Amino acid sequence: MSDEATLSRRSKLRFYGWGYVDEALSAEEADRVRGSAQRLARGAPVEVPVPQINDFELPPPRVAVPAALAPMMSATPYDRLVHSLGKSFADIVRMFLRAIPRPPDWVAFPKSEDDVAAILEWASGANVAVIPFGGGSSVCGGVEPAVGDGYAAVVSLDLQYLWKVLEIDRISRAARIQAGALGPELEGQLKPHGLTLRHFPQSLQLSTLGGWIATRSGGHYASLYTHIDDFVESTRTVTPSGILETRRLPGSGAGPSPDRMMIGSEGILGVITEAWMRLQDRPRYQASASISFPTMANAVAAVRALSQSGLFPTNCRLLDPAEARNNHVGDGSRAILVLGFESADHPLDAWMRRALELVADHRGAYDTDAVARSLAPDNRTAEHRQGAAGQWRNAFIRMPYYRDLLVALGIITDTFETAITWDRFETLYEGVRERTQGAIREICGDDVTVSCRFTHIYPDGPAPYFSYSALGTSTGDLSTSLAKWRQIKAATNEIVVALGGTVTHHHAVGRDHRSGYELQSSPLFRHALAAAKAALDPAGILNPGVLIDPRGAS
Template sequence: MAVAAVTGTAGRRTWWGWGLADHQLDDAAVAGLGTVLAERFGTAPGRPAAPAETSSVPLAAPRVALPDTLAHLASSAPEDRLRHGHGNAYRDVVRALHGDVPHVPDLVVRPRDADDVERVLDWCAQARVACVPFGGGTSVVGGVTPPAGPTVSLDLERLDRVLEVDEVSGAAHVQAGMLGPAVEDGLRPAGWTLRFFPQSFEFSTLGGWIATRAGGHFATGPTHIDDLVESISAVTPSGRWTSRRLPASGAGPSPDRLLLGSEGTLGVITDAWVRIQRRPRSRAQATLAFPTEAQALDGVRALLQDGMRPSNCRLLDPVEAALNGAGPADGGDTLLVLAFEAPAAPLDGEVARAIELLRDHGAEVRDGPTLR
């Protein structure tokens, strides 16, 4: 089944880090977070600093130029280059907040398809210019940070379509530049979901998930993106590469493992076949609190070893709970966010059994259970 393009643009992002420019914390929220951090570290609240303006960050002129046949794909706009000059690791965000972005790409190139990707890589190889694949720019390991030499950032945002949904096999053919919400929007009309939610979901792409071997929430079953990949297509400096599409194989090492977790070092992922599932219509959820982290760990271990498979089973220690506004700044309970999902089956009995088991390990129901 062919599917129309769904771009799913996330809106105007901040240039320096996470979030949207028009969805920032207000002054009261910033002050409250400052108080939480000050109490946690035993210091006086600091004074928030405004992010640097892009116009205040000095940039050198581009050192390279694409040939006329590719120039229409490129941008040398200062803000465009600056946005592609760093990832979203803590150190990246802190540096960018202060306008410290030491290396930016000379050009930002936005290919329209795999043919464009191949032509750009051919030129880069001939011109000895580094090419850094760029999906959502959310890397926290320096994966999109340009080197010091001549560099182009290959932004895949135009590769933004669900190409096909195979309803018989429960799989979808998706281009690598689709952001997480766009993938879900593209599958939703037919009643399907990828059901893969890394913390960067709103701002990261399918290609980035594959290149980094990302893990997600709702992960007590399939945990990493490689659990969902059937086939990968990529363009390398030596030509195009596509793995054979299979639901599973026992024939030795999986070719997909060459690119899963490769961080863009071996080629540019352009599209992939991924396993999808019917959207859940039944859901049961609850939040539980444990007096100690050890009790929480014992409870979750018992839950999983008892054969239960919640769709979401996330522990928040007291620090993370406080930072998310779910606990006091000076420490509190360890929280468990628990959920079960199914295409249609009722789940009240399953969540009740889970709560009963967790109570044996000191858990107290803080919220729920709620059923829908």
């Protein structure tokens, strides 16, 4: 145990926001962000300075840890702050407010599965809540120690020392990977073998395999392999009641799937320590096109046709006109579809040709020369990084870096996502935009535009992802921003579910989506989940308050 030094091997992680301390916005990027804040605030808003560790006064840990566990436990302010919150708008704003009422008492850094089991055993006996922590990129309150008053203390259990690819089965094209590996760590170990998991959430840099499995995260494949679920072959989970390991099988009809029970369990059933994952060969062929449509209705009809064609595009991001304008890939008059195919095995000309016929049936227009260049053998991986596709991709990767500065400037900027069947999409799309814009107008007094893109598509419906920015405060009073955000969040949870969508397609439930989850899920199912939790976690110490009520009440 150390008073000063961090026990983290990720000690360069920014404790209050996104990224590492040596990654800053360029002066040009910062100017652009300040410019857009000024437009929303109609003048220069007060910019709150970034927090420093010494700004926080953390209460001392409420319990002592047993001597046997002490070497892996830290109570340094840096470690406790990193593990106090995730990376939602509310999390960043509370860091800027220097308001962290509930830091974890201790942060545990286990180095083995036995360490994890020992922590769970002690915590179960000592009434200490344990929050599994991967990369901490949760945007729904999943890693926050908000466990109520019924626990003696809270430990955040960080899996970062379990980050290795342990075994590769080249014949079945699968690997056994430890749950604490961040996206780049995992891909870096697979690359020399010519393999990839190819699960690329926007948060890839700062999220882990275990976090992806625990939250059913969504990667960059727009169709077919949309969620991490599709890549999981088997899992190994340490629970307070013992180790739950599933068999490696390509498929099985033997009863309800135990993997499916752990996938999406958000840390309430156990700590996932490793998984066998299905891998891909690295793609050799890539083709992309940017297609524009005169109306959103045309674009939606085209995407529906694509989703039902069996072509299964890798990328099928439809940006509505407002989203296209916000991402600088259009003037806001047309919807833009960023379409892409990739393969490790075969050229993609036939796929792209048929896809372009389908979009042309719905008034889609595209640059034939650019498509031809993207298909050219010597340009297989370059063209798709240019044009609207490339511009959109760059904006997508930089967005989390811009958000910290926007928060400091009093701007509320957030997203919410859902999924809906095609027959109800139009009602949901119009309804969400109208009602959310109305709610934001009432709460913030601003006329804001809610924009939409599709992140994933299925034959029976899309996963729409909505974004908005509004003025929280121009005076630097960030508690006003936070209060307004909370009102907007409650409204969007309710609106999306009322219009038939799910409260989340891939961001998970955590604590912030509980109100929507309770509206959409059956009480009987929540009761069954509570019973499973009682069997695996009899003392109810694992991530209390996520998904269902602490101690099992549904």
